[in-house]
Amino acid sequence: MTLQFEDRAVAEHDEHAETALAEVPGGIAVVGTTPARARPRRSARVVQLTQPSFILSALLVVAVVTAAFLPTLFTSLDPYATDLANKLAAPTWQHPLGTDNLGRDQYARVVYGTGNTLIASLLAVVLGLSVSAVLGILAGYLGGWVDEVVGRFVDIFLAVPGLLVSLMIVTTLGYGTINIAIAVGIGSVAAFTRILRAEVLRVRESDFVTAARLSGLRWWSILPRHVFPHSIGPLIALLALQFGEALLAISALSFLGFGVQPPEPEWGLLVSEGRTYLSSAWWLAILPGIVIVLVVLAANRVSKFIEKVT
Template sequence: MTFDVEAPPRPAGTGARRPVRVHAGTIVPVIVLLIALAWALFPGVFAPGSPTESTGAALQAPSLSHLLGTDATGRDLYTRVVHGASQSALGAVVAVLVGLVAGTAIGVTAGAVGGAVEETLMRLVDVLLAIPGLLLSLSIVILLGFGTTNAAIAVGVTSIAVFARLSRSQVVSVRGAEFVEAAYGSGGTFFTVLRRHILPNSLTPVIALAALQLGSAILQISTLGFLGYGAPPPTPEWGLLIAEGRDYVATAWWLTVLPGAVVAAVVLSTNRLSQTIHGGAA
């Protein structure tokens, strides 16, 4: 569903006004992501209490005094979920940046230079793709040590190959376009043509992939936290919160269901936003 909003008047001679399409389906995902971002950046504003200290009786069901209930030691679950966004959401941003920067650099270099350089780099990418992502991230975390930052770096390394393959394919497709050949024919140097013509016309799908990978990174970091390789207790982290509540599923369902619902909402919102970006690019 879309709404047609009339664009501002355009100067004379520039053609008729075109409607600006606002996708109603992106409103809720954007709101969810803005809330998660606000939680991650300013957790004390939304949950001023301590996420590691007991504030009431243990295993209280959700109520007005404890919106998401309390855990087995009496800590407010809402406070822990809000403060956990700083670990999970910001960790996912770091992971995406690692994959985006390193993977795009490899892919653009391979696609723009070609030849033996392209063959060598893409064979290295194939090696990364051959290793299961969770196994690779676990191996890196074990080498670097436990913690959210190390988990984020590990998850980012696993996404380098995906960014590299996409950016390389986009650069190769644009590299042979007529306007690129015309730019070279007009005296443009390699780096000038790359910066002015190839990159602006090839990186939009990569940005859409970054939005999609953000949700995947949250899931992977939460998985590492669930397995005990993320932030150490009692530091709140979304995967760790779910792991702490798994022994109380029958008696205190909110300990796993509500943090899991937050993770699912954020991941689905990033997926929806990435589809919108990709659709707009098409």
């Protein structure tokens, strides 16, 4: 029973030893350059960095982001060029994902669709984060009725599935990329807010925040200087995770037809269009679907990595 505790004691002692070695009589001391705490983390980072699943995931994410901004790097074909003679063709070297009902190259459409899907997802995450940053920090730090109001709001949003919330919002806002991004972003506010509020509750009790209060700082300057930088740690890992989720939600909304309108390509929309030909040309729906799944998984893997190294 005691062994576990002893192990922990070893680690604590080591850390202590490192910092205290620098103390020199007279108080003015030469201090070692690296604090002891940073060391085990660095090696953990190397181990995590070299894992094949992480490398693959990171490459995929980088490729997808590049494709969003520079689609011409990945394909020379025009996603709008129709070729009716060659419609619903099976995957070949020339058309790796086949062609659709108008003979357009499906691969080129996936590549050009990346922009729409990705930008909407990023926008959703940024929106969700900024709204919840304000809500979470105010609720956690100010407490009282602000906390109560924000808390109830979060409870309501958490009780309803996020996609349903997004659907409600998008029906009132109308169709379009920006609108579904807003809808998905607001749908994710609750999760961010809850975590941030908990972190702020922890940080606001720390001695250095009390010290700042005694130093005459007002709450609006304590929050950005002392509280926020120490509260966002867990949020960064969640950010990558939430990005994957947002991507899925954006695709789902597009699949239902709330996003960009044809003939513009978008991942969810491609799956939706391909669905009609599922019996004759299954690759039209399945392959873009696999792309979505892979990117979401990659985002989760990257999130896991961030969680482990921070």
